[in-house]
Amino acid sequence: MENLYNLLTEDIRFVEGLKACLNCGVCTAICPAAEFYNYDPRKIVNEVQKKDNEAIEALLKSETIWYCGECMSCKTRCPRGNTPGLVIMALRALSQKLGYFTESEKGRQQFAIKRTVGENIFKYGYCVATYAVKPELHPEQGPVWEFIIDHSREIYERLGSKYDELGEGPMRKIPEDAKEELRKIFDVTGGTRFMNLIEEHSQRKAAELGYHTGEGINSEYFVKVYTENSGKHNQKEPGTL
């Protein structure tokens, strides 16, 4: 098996994020994820710096690496200038490259993110757009959001928006040539290949579990990964980090 630590060092965020950890635990103290999940960034960083291949493989297949919210509060506070959040980003990238993310409930959610945020980028030129925030997927948005969705054009026009039209302004339609440049940037830099990998590994896992992946958000597997929650993520299991 390839040396996973060496693969991590190919990610510049890992090089920047982990110099030498002294195990003080300040990152865990400040961490919003550690407060509500069974999550301890100190232990993860320490595990990685031991360079044990099996332990790193277990991390890449674990639930643990998906608990961080990437708020980066840890960066401000680490007395050694490490950034556990960047270490997590490198672990997540490698987990997806190797297909290990499909081994955990939280990791499998990458499929849902690719099918929503990822496809929005190519379709609209935005990560998030009014018409892509579906009230049925977002009940917490409340009645104001249903109202906005039902009357988008009138509401946005009053506020000076170019709602889904070419030209300057909020929620303007992104011109086709700009979206084409965006697509080419993804092709040239490996972004397209990375999203295709998420899709391929997810389709393999879905088939293994007996689910259809379909198109967009209209699939059994999307609903499964988007909503599934074992309810055990704030409980410590024996033998886990």
Place this chain on the structure above:
Amino acid sequence: MKEPENKRIWSEYQKEIADDHFFYVRSCIRQSFFPGSEQFFLKMMREILGKDIYENPSHTTCTGIGYHTDIVPFETIMTVIARHFALMKEAGYRNIAISCVTSFGIYTEIIETWKHFPETLEKTREYLYKATGREFDVPENMAHTSDIVYKFRNEIAAKAKYRLVNRFTGEPLKVVEHIGCHYSKMFPKYGVGGAEFPKVLSGMIEAWGGQVIDYPERRHCCGFGFRQYIVQANRGYSLSNSVKKFESMKPYKPDFIITNCPGCNMFMDRWQYAMREMEGKTYGENGLSIPVLTYEEVAGLVLGINPWELGLQYHMVQSEPLLDKIGIEYNPSDKYLTKDGIRIPAPENLINIK
């Protein structure tokens, strides 16, 4: 003459903010949820402060939400940002004004990466040229749009129609300010006041007559957590972190919350609705919820702009109790009109409705 010691200490918390001629880049979340805020910012810059600020309609998402949900590689987002810099160079601008805290954090991360790992800058130049034929320069000055409002806070105060004062008691309004983690926790030198003494919003509030509340969880994350909100199964993380903040601020009886980041604004507004629905809990005085405003909305209010032209009616938590406290005049019947004055039926079940 020897420089006073306190001046030297505070110098590292200062930020150089350009005075004029900005290239403006929008925020996916701010323009989707608070389009009135972005448009008022541009109007204020051009018509009230007399500044030159340019928007190229061809700029796209920075892909930041994709980056922080781990589906967009670093090399890709660096090149998308480089394209924005190329559009800026082509238009003859050198100062960038960024409307989103997530984007702003990414710009700071990328510029610092290019400084510390110069080979990544060269690689990005190659990628951008190969993909688009464009070339770019790194901006001379980079500001979040709130930095610019902060810079001109006294000019805004001088033109203000209202002050952030309770007209019934004569006391300053008590304001919670929320900076947003990615504004300065990652690269403190890019934020006004750094990570330890962020002044960007508190400076506005004080200049406009209000009083800032210092409460225990003032610097805690709003709970967005990117994948922790975007995926429905994870939203307990997002809600729990917001509730931690609300519980902490409640005893200080805030009149309103002002936010730097559009995402934080949306979460702190919507999670108050969710908590009211789920557990019947509210965090304002007298059973009300706390209005959550963007800094553009607050600037607009003190300058006397019609609250319905700013888009205050499109939050879950409605602002009339706050407007009454300040003494802001508004016409309730103008609230839900189209730009041509046609009435849209009012939404039901919003919060803080009289």
